[in-house]
Amino acid sequence: xxxxxxxxxxxxxLGDRVFVxxxxxxxKTAGGIILPxxxxxxxxxxxxxxxxxxxxxxxxERQPMEVQVxxxxxxxxxxxxxxxxxxxxxxxxxxxxxxxxxx
Amino acid sequence: xxxxxxxxxxxxxLGDRVFVxxxxxxxKTAGGIILPxxxxxxxxxxxxxxxxxxxxxxxxERQPMEVQVxxxxxxxxxxxxxxxxxxxxxxxxxxxxxxxxxx
Amino acid sequence: xxxxxxxxxxxxxLGDRVFVxxxxxxxKTAGGIILPxxxxxxxxxxxxxxxxxxxxxxxxERQPMEVQVxxxxxxxxxxxxxxxxxxxxxxxxxxxxxxxxxx
Amino acid sequence: xxxxxxxxxxxxxLGDRVFVxxxxxxxKTAGGIILPxxxxxxxxxxxxxxxxxxxxxxxxERQPMEVQVxxxxxxxxxxxxxxxxxxxxxxxxxxxxxxxxxx
Amino acid sequence: xxxxxxxxxxxxxLGDRVFVxxxxxxxKTAGGIILPxxxxxxxxxxxxxxxxxxxxxxxxERQPMEVQVxxxxxxxxxxxxxxxxxxxxxxxxxxxxxxxxxx
Amino acid sequence: xxxxxxxxxxxxxLGDRVFVxxxxxxxKTAGGIILPxxxxxxxxxxxxxxxxxxxxxxxxERQPMEVQVxxxxxxxxxxxxxxxxxxxxxxxxxxxxxxxxxx
Amino acid sequence: xxxxxxxxxxxxxLGDRVFVxxxxxxxKTAGGIILPxxxxxxxxxxxxxxxxxxxxxxxxERQPMEVQVxxxxxxxxxxxxxxxxxxxxxxxxxxxxxxxxxx
Numbered sequence: 166x167x168x169x170x171x172x173x174x175x176x177x178x179l180g181d182r183v184f185v186x187x188x189x190x191x192x193k194t195a196g197g198i199i200l201p202x203x204x205x206x207x208x209x210x211x212x213x214x215x216x217x218x219x220x221x222x223x224x225x226e227r228q229p230m231e232v233q234v235x236x237x238x239x240x241x242x243x244x245x246x247x248x249x250x251x252x253x254x255x256x257x258x259x260x261x262x263x264x265x266x267x268x
Numbered sequence: 269x270x271x272x273x274x275x276x277x278x279x280x281x282l283g284d285r286v287f288v289x290x291x292x293x294x295x296k297t298a299g300g301i302i303l304p305x306x307x308x309x310x311x312x313x314x315x316x317x318x319x320x321x322x323x324x325x326x327x328x329e330r331q332p333m334e335v336q337v338x339x340x341x342x343x344x345x346x347x348x349x350x351x352x353x354x355x356x357x358x359x360x361x362x363x364x365x366x367x368x369x370x371x
Numbered sequence: 372x373x374x375x376x377x378x379x380x381x382x383x384x385l386g387d388r389v390f391v392x393x394x395x396x397x398x399k400t401a402g403g404i405i406l407p408x409x410x411x412x413x414x415x416x417x418x419x420x421x422x423x424x425x426x427x428x429x430x431x432e433r434q435p436m437e438v439q440v441x442x443x444x445x446x447x448x449x450x451x452x453x454x455x456x457x458x459x460x461x462x463x464x465x466x467x468x469x470x471x472x473x474x
Numbered sequence: 475x476x477x478x479x480x481x482x483x484x485x486x487x488l489g490d491r492v493f494v495x496x497x498x499x500x501x502k503t504a505g506g507i508i509l510p511x512x513x514x515x516x517x518x519x520x521x522x523x524x525x526x527x528x529x530x531x532x533x534x535e536r537q538p539m540e541v542q543v544x545x546x547x548x549x550x551x552x553x554x555x556x557x558x559x560x561x562x563x564x565x566x567x568x569x570x571x572x573x574x575x576x577x
Numbered sequence: 578x579x580x581x582x583x584x585x586x587x588x589x590x591l592g593d594r595v596f597v598x599x600x601x602x603x604x605k606t607a608g609g610i611i612l613p614x615x616x617x618x619x620x621x622x623x624x625x626x627x628x629x630x631x632x633x634x635x636x637x638e639r640q641p642m643e644v645q646v647x648x649x650x651x652x653x654x655x656x657x658x659x660x661x662x663x664x665x666x667x668x669x670x671x672x673x674x675x676x677x678x679x680x
Numbered sequence: 681x682x683x684x685x686x687x688x689x690x691x692x693x694l695g696d697r698v699f700v701x702x703x704x705x706x707x708k709t710a711g712g713i714i715l716p717x718x719x720x721x722x723x724x725x726x727x728x729x730x731x732x733x734x735x736x737x738x739x740x741e742r743q744p745m746e747v748q749v750x751x752x753x754x755x756x757x758x759x760x761x762x763x764x765x766x767x768x769x770x771x772x773x774x775x776x777x778x779x780x781x782x783x
Numbered sequence: 784x785x786x787x788x789x790x791x792x793x794x795x796x797l798g799d800r801v802f803v804x805x806x807x808x809x810x811k812t813a814g815g816i817i818l819p820x821x822x823x824x825x826x827x828x829x830x831x832x833x834x835x836x837x838x839x840x841x842x843x844e845r846q847p848m849e850v851q852v853x854x855x856x857x858x859x860x861x862x863x864x865x866x867x868x869x870x871x872x873x874x875x876x877x878x879x880x881x882x883x884x885x886x
Contacts, residue, residue: 168809169828169855169885176857178883179849191271194354208351210272217883218849222326223840225847229328231282231321237272239279239360241349246859246882248826251812257857257882264349264360265281267272294374297457311454313375325429332431334385334424340375342382342463344452367452367463368384370375397477400560414557416478428532435534437488437527443478445485445566447555470555470566471487473478500580503663517660519581531635538637540591540630546581548588548669550658573658573669574590576581603683606766620763622684634738641740643694643733649684651691651772653761676761676772677693677732679684706786709869723866725787737841744843746797746836752787754794754875756864779864779875780796780835782787 173214173250178257181220183232185211185240187254209240210267211256220260230260237267276317276353281360284323286335288314288343290357312343313370314359323363333363340370379420379456384463387426389438391417391446393460415446416473417462426466436466443473482523482559487566490529492541494520494549496563518549519576520565529569539569546576585626585662590669593632595644597623597652599666621652622679623668632672642672649679688765693732693772698747700726700755702769724755725782726771735775745775752782791832791868796875799838801850803829803858805872827858828885829874838878848878855885 178184190210192199213236219227232238244262248255281287293313316339322330335341347365351358384390396416419442425433438444450468454461487493499519522545528536541547553571557564590596602622604611625648631639644650656674660667693699705725707714728751734742747753759777763770796802808828810817831854837845850856862880866873 167806167830169806169830170811171808171826171828171857171885172811175886176883177886179881180879182882184883188270188272190274192353193273193275208274208349210274212270212272221846221849222328223842224326225840225844226328228324231324239274239349239351246826246857248857250810261283263282264285265279265287267274268278268280291373291375293377295456296376296378311377311452313377315373315375325431327429329431331427334427342377342452342454364386366385367388368382368390370377371381371383394476394478396480398559399479399481414480414555416480418476418478428534430532432534434530437530445480445555445557467489469488470491471485471493473480474484474486497579497581499583501662502582502584517583517658519583521579521581531637533635535637537633540633548583548658548660570592572591573594574588574596576583577587577589600682600684602686604765605685605687620686620761622686624682624684634740636738638740640736643736651686651761651763673695675694676697677691677699679686680690680692703785703787705789707868708788708790723789723864725789727785727787737843739841741843743839746839754789754864754866776798778797779800780794780802782789783793783795 171248171250173255176255176257177215178217180217181228181230181260182217183213183230183238183258183260183263184215185238185245185256185258186214187211187256188237209242210237211240212237214255232260232263232266238263239265239267274351274353276358279358279360280318281320283320284331284333284363285320286316286333286341286361286363286366287318288341288348288359288361289317290314290359291340312345313340314343315340317358335363335366335369341366342368342370377454377456379461382461382463383421384423386423387434387436387466388423389419389436389444389464389466389469390421391444391451391462391464392420393417393462394443415448416443417446418443420461438466438469438472444469445471445473480557480559482564485564485566486524487526489526490537490539490569491526492522492539492547492567492569492572493524494547494554494565494567495523496520496565497546518551519546520549521546523564541569541572541575547572548574548576583660583662585667588667588669589627590629592629593640593642593672594629595625595642595650595670595672595675596627597650597657597668597670598626599623599668600649621654622649623652624649626667644672644675644678650675651677651679686763686765688729688770691770691772692730695732696735696743696745696775697732698728698745698753698773698775698778699730700753700760700771700773701729702726702771703752724757725752726755727752729770747775747778747781753778754780754782789866789868791873794873794875795833796835798835799846799848799878800835801831801848801856801876801878801881802833803856803863803874803876804832805829805874806855827860828855829858830855832873850878850881850884856881857883857885
């Protein structure tokens with residue numbers, strides 16, 4: 166069985182999906198930087214590595230994506246499909262599962 | 269793994285979502301101010317810190333948001349995603365989970 | 372944490388929602404007025420205190436509301452979100468959960 | 475708490491709902507009239523007392539109702555909300571839960 | 578309580594519903610006629626006695642019915658509402674639950 | 681109760697349904713023909729005997745069918761309604777439950 | 784019962800479906816090629832062997848497919864229908880279950 170070679174730069178999401186490198190959230194405050202150590206409070210964050218062409222609407226036109234490569238994003242826990250590449254965690258998400266962009 | 273820095277001012281909700289700072293409800297009556305102490309009666313209230321650009325409709329146009337930054341809102345219990353920042357509670361909600369604006 | 376002050380006059384429902392003061396149903400008959408004392412037979416009734424601007428349709432237009440402030444209404448049991456203010460019971464309902472207007 | 479007075483003539487259904495006085499089904503045959511005495515075979519029948527203005531479609535127009543006041547109808551078991559008034563049984567139904575008109 | 582008189586000729590289905598007299602399926606083969614005696618293999622068949630005016634689409638137009646009075650039909654098991662009249666079995670079905678017409 | 685006579689040629693599917701004679705799958709390989717003997721690997725295959733006129737869309741037009749009489753098809757396990765006629769197995773399927781045509 | 788002969792070249796997916804030959808994922812890194820040996824981390828990958836004509840929209844037009852024959856794809860676990868042909872594993876998938884193309 167021929168194998169399919171995966172590397173981060175070769176993954177191009179379909180439709181309204183995005184490919185996100187999972188990060189850890191830290192919080193910048195006056196007193197410095199804090200990492201939440203309570204799993205329940207841990208927001209899911211990451212950086213977008215590649216984006217799809219957008220969803221096709223009923224008219225056959227692609228809906229523009231609201232996010233772009235490089236955006237740091239907060240996303241729904243349990244959403245998407247996890248992939249491990251080069252020891253790092255990635256997730257393939259639908260844009261509707263992205264809650265917010267972190268600038 | 270590079271961390272994503274979160275602070276209140278950097279969170280920009282996507283689509284029809286809003287970023288809300290959770291408050292406690294108090295009631296103004298002739299006899300003064302009362303805080304409901306019964307969890308069951310406690311309405312979920314908060315103040316909107318940032319709003320998304322609105323949902324994209326089938327024609328590729330954004331639906332205008334009915335709420336804006338600064339609005340105090342009543343929202344559905346169990347709706348949205350909770351985030352803790354600087355010791356305060358925040359919630360990322362879809363506009364359809366906001367029941368009413370409190371002026 | 373700053374508190375949000377609630378009073379009946381400050382609650383403005385969003386979308387197609389209405390804010391209803393819960394009442395008790397009585398029945399006017401030739402023999403006088405009867406209050407149903409059987410919980411199962413008790414219709415959910417109330418008076419509308421404030422109404423939303425209507426639901427946004429796909430064209431970005433608000434659908435007109437069929438009910439208005441002052442309407443006495445029969446509504447679905449279990450529908451909506453209960454709120455207690457000044458010792459009275461209120462409910463925030465979607466218009467589609469209102470079954471009938473009682474004139 | 476001010477009570478809401480209910481009487482049959484004051485109930486005006488909303489949207490595509492109808493207000494139906496529950497009846498018992500009898501069957502006219504050559505051999506006379508038979509009442510089904512088997513609960514499982516008992517069709518839900520009634521007479522329409524008042525009708526809503528019809529459902530609002532996406533264009534903001536009301537869909538005309540197919541039934542009218544005085545129609546005798548067969549309706550889905552378990553559909554709608556039961557109300558007892560003056561010792562009689564009534565039901566508030568959506569028109570889509572009416573299976574047939576009995577002329 | 579006034580009763581509603583039911584007889585086969587007075588039942589007029591609403592929307593896209595049909596009123597069907599339940600039959601038994603037999604099979605015509607070279608060797609004669611066989612009745613399936615295995616419940617699991619028994620197709621649900623019947624003859625249409627009356628039809629509705631068709632479903633209303635979003636434009637307020639009735640969708641034409643594909644079946645008509647007199648059609649013999651195969652329909653989904655468990656679909657519809659059963660009614661017994663004059664000792665015979667009838668079923669009120671939505672047209673979408675009719676699988677095929679048997680000519 | 682009058683019976684409805686069924687034979688293969690008299691079954692005309694409604695809407696987007698097709699009437700399929702169930703077959704067994706065999707595999708043509710260099711080494712000859714193999715029948716999968718493992719139930720889990722057994723694809724559901726059959727030959728279309730008759731087709732419906734297509735589904736009615738919102739405009740009242742029939743959507744053309746993608747399959748036709750004589751097509752050999754692979755279909756979803758558990759989809760459709762099984763019928764036995766003349767000792768053979770048939771299935772009434774919606775076109776959307778057909779996965780592929782086998783030429 | 785006549786059998787239906789299956790071989791890879793004769794399977795033509797319907798609608799927005801694709802026929803995919805299942806592969807194993809390997810990862811190209813500076814240090815060579817790694818095969819994930821942890822089932823949970825194993826992405827579902829394969830190569831598209833044939834594609835459908837696209838889904839029919841409400842206007843009766845086919846929506847163009849975003850993928851084509853030869854594309855290597857990442858797809859949702861549990862999606863689609865598995866088929867074994869010539870000792871190899873294949874899967875019939877809807878295009879919406881394809882997460883990304885791997886170039």
